[in-house]
Amino acid sequence: MKIGFIGLGAMGLPIARALMGAGHTLAVYNRTAGRADELLGQGARRGESPADVAGDADALITMLADDRAVEDVMLRDDGEGALDALPAGRMHISMSTIGVGLAARLAELHAARGQGYISAPVFGRPIAAEQRKLWVIAAGPPEHIQRARPLFDAIGQGTRVVGKDPPMANVIKLAGNFTIAAMIETLGEAFALVRRSGIDAAGFLEIINTALFASPLYGNYGTIIAEERFEPAAFKLRLGLKDIRLALAAADAVSVPMPLASLLHDNLLAAVGRGRGEIDWSGLAQMLAENAGLGAHDSDHA
Amino acid sequence: MKIGFIGLGAMGLPIARALMGAGHTLAVYNRTAGRADELLGQGARRGESPADVAGDADALITMLADDRAVEDVMLRDDGEGALDALPAGRMHISMSTIGVGLAARLAELHAARGQGYISAPVFGRPIAAEQRKLWVIAAGPPEHIQRARPLFDAIGQGTRVVGKDPPMANVIKLAGNFTIAAMIETLGEAFALVRRSGIDAAGFLEIINTALFASPLYGNYGTIIAEERFEPAAFKLRLGLKDIRLALAAADAVSVPMPLASLLHDNLLAAVGRGRGEIDWSGLAQMLAENAGLGAHDSDHA
């Protein structure tokens, strides 16, 4: 399949690589051009603009950091935006973690142009993308989902089609990321309690993950937090804040109070205010530890 | 071993049964005497008072609902309390989920009498007790822990000795229960969001437990919540509230802010205020759903 691919960040690059490995033809565009070099050596074409990579694509894939970045490549008004360049009958697969409102808007704009639109955010860290072990959550018109299947299979270990209405996939992605952030807050508070009580955080983690959760995710995140390995960031705290912000917006739009999400929002925002925006989002636990008088409280990130 | 056993509730009865099954001799005491009948038929002796079952015990085990119940059997001032009846050199194994303060006080009182004191709360629901699959978290003097080992082995699939200072085990139990309550709140909020967005809660649960948590605990609790099966209660909401209250007290004593635990406390208290104290603590999610306008808001439990 001819794929236009926009966004070669931590997640985008391994996904693009996996698609090439599965035999697809890629035209790639990235704001920082150098990120594309590796793929060019393997036969990808460097696009000059979003419009350029969308112009002859069977499928346009975007994997970008936030709503603004997606709007910038799709809707820019300099004639180089991807929206108007994508031929009718082709589809846009949006893998970015974007808001429900933008997804709905894209669905509408594409439909008005006779193009297909699929929201297909993924669960999994960059390392999972490298290993084709992502989970794809897809929603959109069935005929386009059908055509996109081989692409999903090339990057993930499983795909869940959750409906015809694209924003449903975004809700699930946002609600899912909320559950991870909630786990971070939970472990951060519990670790502060046990540490101040003279108990080793790693030992406590081993106990609850053996006796209660039996969850690799708790094990992985818990170990990172217990060992305070927040750099380099696998997922930056300020991006985590963005996702909780989008989850709250999605909840507000359907009148759902989410007090724990509000707590996460406020704590992540305070962590950013205290200089921790660029470390891993599990580093939220470090601020909680300091609030408990653990660690030098002059250790706020500069 | 000759065991004095006090407290034949949902957890105590199967534990007592398992100890008898392992060949130990039991004298049992329960406020509601009828609960002991089954054990008497199998050779247990019915004690007349806490003091009676403690008087000739190698080990006294208590498994009661809360601090007050433990104080009542141990410290009552009518001469029938177990504390003064337990012979010097013997030990008290406290399996109840009690506060850190009471555990510290018991440790001191027992030490002053030349008795041993072990805090040994357990993780696991009644069904796990039936199947000898509990996890025992033990802290206390090593020589007593050593002697108590066969008892722990008779009821659990694993024992974690976490220190010489008994309250450490209580901190871990309370911090652990906090993490479960946090999971309930998390799922309750996420389910409200996805349901109001037109997405099936069970389907969402399947996705996040496949893609993210891979945790039987998330699966079990999540299914109960998605299916709203809050009765009969495996663990009553008002007891869950008690545990969060004890966790907050433990945290406050060591100057640890736990905003998520505070949120849980306030929400559980509101759920009690709205008539849900006797249903399963996962029923907290039902109140969250109603706050989101889901379900008839006149459905508060009468």
Added chain:
Amino acid sequence: MKIGFIGLGAMGLPIARALMGAGHTLAVYNRTAGRADELLGQGARRGESPADVAGDADALITMLADDRAVEDVMLRDDGEGALDALPAGRMHISMSTIGVGLAARLAELHAARGQGYISAPVFGRPIAAEQRKLWVIAAGPPEHIQRARPLFDAIGQGTRVVGKDPPMANVIKLAGNFTIAAMIETLGEAFALVRRSGIDAAGFLEIINTALFASPLYGNYGTIIAEERFEPAAFKLRLGLKDIRLALAAADAVSVPMPLASLLHDNLLAAVGRGRGEIDWSGLAQMLAENAGLGAHDSDHA
């Protein structure tokens, strides 16, 4: 001065009346036309559309319920929107409690058309508007503020000019409404505590307002809450929720965590979910009372 006036709701009507009383000439527009009748009898002209009342106005005043309503009259794309109809050199005075983002956008759109834009939200309930006792918070270009002065003087007992950048006035209005909502939550929680302790809420209010606050606002709101007079609504709870939402958006835009505002948002949203959106926003306290087991918990509004 010739004034185009859009929005004859609970606040708009008495303001329009006061302007006419001060000798200004009004052309009025309201979605529900009947609201204008009283003013027509006093010499106002009924406008056919937003554009109609803006077309020959020296000053266009809008006093509407929310962002959407303002967008609808200003930016509608049927040629009848007020934005393009207002002559260059004239000004738009926006008195509605709208978001910072929309205020910034309006400022830009008006500037591009050579029109002036002032944000001039007011503090005060409808009764204060009747009595020309509002407080006007104004921000915008000094020359336009200067020309608008007589209008502000006709409706309020004082005007505070807070800067040249219109959104600053909106921030102050939103932050101010946040402080009122915070007072409602505070009194609601305190009243629940004293009532459950056997103490009369009105008596407690009298004490703290004598000994501590000495504030008419505490007295007024506190009395309404103590007497549970939430209907008819002076300011509907769902509109209060809207304002807290806008305050949170303003805070998020400048990276300010406001955990109390988050709490207010979640509680107001739950109150709406429980059927209280149309009563006075001080009715939030009623939900808090029910959470404390006060009042029949089946009394949620149908």
Added chain:
Amino acid sequence: MKIGFIGLGAMGLPIARALMGAGHTLAVYNRTAGRADELLGQGARRGESPADVAGDADALITMLADDRAVEDVMLRDDGEGALDALPAGRMHISMSTIGVGLAARLAELHAARGQGYISAPVFGRPIAAEQRKLWVIAAGPPEHIQRARPLFDAIGQGTRVVGKDPPMANVIKLAGNFTIAAMIETLGEAFALVRRSGIDAAGFLEIINTALFASPLYGNYGTIIAEERFEPAAFKLRLGLKDIRLALAAADAVSVPMPLASLLHDNLLAAVGRGRGEIDWSGLAQMLAENAGLGAHDSDHA
């Protein structure tokens, strides 16, 4: 009247002074003996122990920092405690801000000894005590209240008798302090929002206190916060934390969720964890400002 007076801290000393000024005879006791010197010069007698000052008192007054200090002077088991020394028929007037539980316990212990017990906490800062402008909140047996009246009149501008059950006065004092702390949080968050929006906090305060609250308390606290004058502390943050802790305990005892009080507890605790326990409790706002990225985040108090 012969008064035994225990506790010559920031509040106790001016109260004792005012009582002497009104012609009463004082025997004083303070842990730090030097605090009494001034009063000795004016004719007070220095007591050797709590029992000493209570032994011949018509009324024993205690004004101490917290529950522990009150327990220490009243209930110490070295024979020097005031409880057993106070003659039957005399009364103990407890002015300290203590918990509801301790007040109930003292009421019971005194009654069992034929002594009277009045809870009479006060509202007002030390400066108000100097000027006999405190507000006294009293609850206890009417005959003792009657006899205590001249004492209350000597120190305050008004007395509110709120019931026969002493803890009711403590509930009101704690609920009142909660409302002040809530005001501090409210102003702290609102100031952070306006400051980050380019608006002067003092100017904002002037607007809301003119247009909305018209409250000297808002003016005083707001000015302290806007000017960041947190030292010397009029009321230390760690004592404010203590009061919120006692308010939460009182609320929990009667099943009242107080989410805003929980928020205050957690934020005050974090402020202590970040080194601010000894500054004025309005300094909570400083931590909120830092969470918003205002001020050097390396400014946490060492």
